[in-house]
Amino acid sequence: MTGRPGRLAIIIIGGGASGVLLAAHLLSDPEADIRVTLIEKRQAFGQGLAYSTTLDDHILNVSALGMSAYADDPEHFWHWLERTGRAPDKNPRKLYLPRHLYAEYLAGILDEMRAREAQSGRLHMMSEECVSAAATPSGVAVDLANGTSLVGHIAVLAVGHEEQPLVGKDIAIRPGSEADTPVDPDADVLILGTGLSMVDAWLSLVAHGHRGHVVALSRRGLLPSMHRKGNPIRLDAADVPLGTELSYFVRWFRDLVRTTVRAGGDWRDVVDGIRPFNQKIWRSWPPSARRRFIEHTRAWWDIHRHRMPPDLHERVTQAVTDGTLELATGKLVGASREGDAIAATIKRRGAPGPETLHVARVYDCTGITADLTTGTNPVVRALIDRGLARPDPLHIGLDVTEGCAIIKADGQPSERLYAIGPLTRGAFFEIEAIPDIRVQCSMLAKNLTERARMAQAG
Numbered sequence: 441m442t443g444r445p446g447r448l449a450i451i452i453i454g455g456g457a458s459g460v461l462l463a464a465h466l467l468s469d470p471e472a473d474i475r476v477t478l479i480e481k482r483q484a485f486g487q488g489l490a491y492s493t494t495l496d497d498h499i500l501n502v503s504a505l506g507m508s509a510y511a512d513d514p515e516h517f518w519h520w521l522e523r524t525g526r527a528p529d530k531n532p533r534k535l536y537l538p539r540h541l542y543a544e545y546l547a548g549i550l551d552e553m554r555a556r557e558a559q560s561g562r563l564h565m566m567s568e569e570c571v572s573a574a575a576t577p578s579g580v581a582v583d584l585a586n587g588t589s590l591v592g593h594i595a596v597l598a599v600g601h602e603e604q605p606l607v608g609k610d611i612a613i614r615p616g617s618e619a620d621t622p623v624d625p626d627a628d629v630l631i632l633g634t635g636l637s638m639v640d641a642w643l644s645l646v647a648h649g650h651r652g653h654v655v656a657l658s659r660r661g662l663l664p665s666m667h668r669k670g671n672p673i674r675l676d677a678a679d680v681p682l683g684t685e686l687s688y689f690v691r692w693f694r695d696l697v698r699t700t701v702r703a704g705g706d707w708r709d710v711v712d713g714i715r716p717f718n719q720k721i722w723r724s725w726p727p728s729a730r731r732r733f734i735e736h737t738r739a740w741w742d743i744h745r746h747r748m749p750p751d752l753h754e755r756v757t758q759a760v761t762d763g764t765l766e767l768a769t770g771k772l773v774g775a776s777r778e779g780d781a782i783a784a785t786i787k788r789r790g791a792p793g794p795e796t797l798h799v800a801r802v803y804d805c806t807g808i809t810a811d812l813t814t815g816t817n818p819v820v821r822a823l824i825d826r827g828l829a830r831p832d833p834l835h836i837g838l839d840v841t842e843g844c845a846i847i848k849a850d851g852q853p854s855e856r857l858y859a860i861g862p863l864t865r866g867a868f869f870e871i872e873a874i875p876d877i878r879v880q881c882s883m884l885a886k887n888l889t890e891r892a893r894m895a896q897a898g
């Protein structure tokens with residue numbers, strides 16, 4: 441399956457946004473002597489968890505000017521919107537569009553690539569689940585759920601987010617998953633988590649005419665903040681403290697916010713100004729600082745970093761004010777089925793004892809994988825079981841090098857297996873959104889096409 445002899449065969453496992461972006465970056469060099477095989481278990485490519493929704497209310501949390509597939513062509517998405525007659529008469533910097541439009545954009549990129557590469561044979565797409573991958577002496581072997589195998593030179597894992605619930609297994613479900621069947625509109629619902637995924641789940645309920653009470657529960661009960669266009673501060677790399685204790689860094693950050701606000705700016709100017717350095721800061725921290733950040737600072741960071749567009753923020757805060765959406769601070773301590781209903785026992789912070797809620801549905805919107813080794817993706821499990829990959833020290837992703845090579849159980853980086861996107865969050869942390877993923881894809885594509893060139897020359 442490697443096509444023309446000598447051609448570097450790259451298998452991308454997972455055809456969500458990350459897989460499609462990598463394919464687009466790889467094939468953007470018409471001279472690259474490569475063959476890209478993109479494997480996706482869903483019917484549709486370019487959708488994955490984030491962009492498979494059809495609801496207009498599920499909007500992008502990055503403005504239209506931030507969502508281009510190419511960092512060096514930031515208006516690419518906007519131009520596609522204009523070309524296809526979908527660009528509203530609004531400032532694209534303040535425009536937050538439905539996420540299904542982004543799925544259409546990625547599908548358009550794939551269609552263009554397919555047409556362009558029809559003669560060259562450089563792009564192949566397969567709708568199948570990948571169940572395992574392994575490095576062989578001459579390349580990689582990838583097994584599919586239909587019992588067939590593919591061989592190539594390089595495999596890149598782009599399998600994205602864990603799709604199974606992390607909390608309350610067998611009771612909770614992920615919004616938008618197959619198990620997410622219609623709920624009785626008058627029944628009460630519990631949502632675990634109070635971040636953007638919670639807002640998504642609540643919007644789906646509202647869109648389906650839900651009238652029952654909705655409780656959103658998290659340890660801190662914090663709602664994401666609102667976007668406001670400001671002027672991100674300009675930081676020099678030398679200004680940013682690297683490799684310090686977390687407490688020192690947090691103090692530096694708070695001082696910077698105070699100074700910025702005193703000078704007439706906004707805290708968002710600091711959060712957005714520091715963004716280009718986020719991966720560098722994360723990588724400079726020892727595992728102990730990263731762990732402390734995840735445990736103590738992340739919830740607070742997330743609500744400032746992952747914000748809601750103003751209109752949506754207003755809708756959600758109105759629902760909280762009028763009581764149809766309740767934000768609860770505490771944790772789930774138990775859950776059991778009662779016929780079609782669920783008895784969910786929660787402990788609110790400061791309450792004398794637990795309380796049982798009788799709900800029709802529990803949604804898990806708690807975010808990132810708590811422990812990759814308990815994840816359900818067969819290809820990730822197979823790699824870990826064979827020692828061909830290992831979890832990062834926090835177990836929130838796979839351990840990878842700065843160049844995205846998967847690090848084996850013995851600590852050696854693989855020369856044939858790579859990972860991109862949310863699966864690499866342990867190494868980069870700020871690698872969930874398109875503006876970061878596209879840079880990662882560009883970097884890896886450059887490295888792999890260079891490798892193809894060297895193989896050709898040698």
Ligand SMILES: Cc1cc2nc3c(=O)[nH]c(=O)nc-3n(C[C@H](O)[C@H](O)[C@H](O)COP(=O)(O)OP(=O)(O)OC[C@H]3O[C@@H](n4cnc5c(N)ncnc54)[C@H](O)[C@@H]3O)c2cc1C
Binds near residue numbers: 481487539600602874
């Ligand atoms: C609800 C939600 C909304 C978001 N909104 C935004 C936004 O507005 N802007 C932004 O920049 N970012 C947003 N993000 C961040 C998001 O993580 C990225 O934008 C992007 O979707 C990540 O894509 P991915 O392909 O890495 O992961 P996923 O979207 O999880 O896609 C992974 C793909 O791999 C496939 N797959 C998995 N395992 C296998 C296997 N074994 N074999 C074959 N195929 C497999 C899956 O079917 C899926 O299609 C959002 C995330 C979520 C969850």
